[in-house]
Amino acid sequence: MPQDLQQEVISIREWLAKEPHLPKDLDDFILEKFLHSCYGSLQKTKKCIERFCSTRSVMSEIYILRDPISPSMETAFSITNVSNYEAGENEILIHQFEDPTLEKFNFYDILKSFSIQADMWLMEQKFLPEGHIIILDMNNYSLRMIPRINIFLIREFFMFLLEGMPVRVKQIYAINAPSYYDKLFALVKPVLPSEICNIIQFLPDCQSLHKHIDKKYLPSEYGGEAESMKAQHKSWIDQIQKARARFLNDNLWKADLKKKSKNNSFENTMNGSFKTLCID
Secondary structure (H helix, E strand, O other), X not given: OOHHHHHHHHHXXXXXXXXXXXXXXXXXXXXXXXXXXXXXXXXXXXXXHHHHHHXXXXXXXXXXXXXXXXXXXXXXXXXXXXXXXXXXXXXXXEEEEOOOOOOOOOHHHHHHHHHHHHHHHHHHOOOOOOEEEEEEEOOOOOHHHHHHOOHHHHHHHHHHHHHOOOOOEEEEXXXXXXXXXHHXXXXXXXXXXXXXXXXXXXXXXXXXXXXXXXXXXXXXHHOOOEOOHHHHHHHHHHHHHHOHHHHOOOOOOOOOHXXXXXXXXXXXXXXXXXXXXXXX
16 A cells, blocks of 8 residues: 555544444555545545444344345346456446346345445455446336336445445446336436436447447456356355355444534435546
């Protein structure tokens, strides 16, 4: 770790020690990830960490009862594929849903399983990319999902991923977009910052990705040369299950909002103070 970054991590650690409501179980590399995502700005890093920890307490539906070997989580893992790939100086993050009949679909369990995978990525992925490219595979998305989702929660969860997670979003590709994608997008577009709306691109199929991303960085399922997305997803689940004890802790990285000072300088972090993005 560079000397100046070490000092910044120490500064964040000292700040955490003075905030009674914030957890003390964020390790140094996770703090480094937050600093990196915020371009070294201590103020933005503090705000991002505050958002990260506070939202985990507010979204009780997502961050409790996360036993990765429970039947509900095993089902959720079985109908999704989550993977990541280094792409030069960037990192690609992919989410794919595989339940066209919706027989196994449970909205809260899907979000909960994703939260577990995101936590594992924070713990284990050591790459600090220049930016993140998100690929959302819409192949099995259906209008029949709409009555079965909590649109308010999904909006808040999406904003949390953008504001509270240590990521630098450069581009979002929604691939295999159905003809009615505009109706699905219309549900969340009104609450998204214009910066995000401007970097979402809908593509009709996975081959269209090849015009934007070198095939050597894409999984074999998308006609690429990188590791299979399904194989990597299985590897992630194996790691998650080995780390089961951490996910049985319902207070992992959570703020204790009862101890939060009324004079806290980040009182409005839940009201959409969007952190700076790296956008080309």
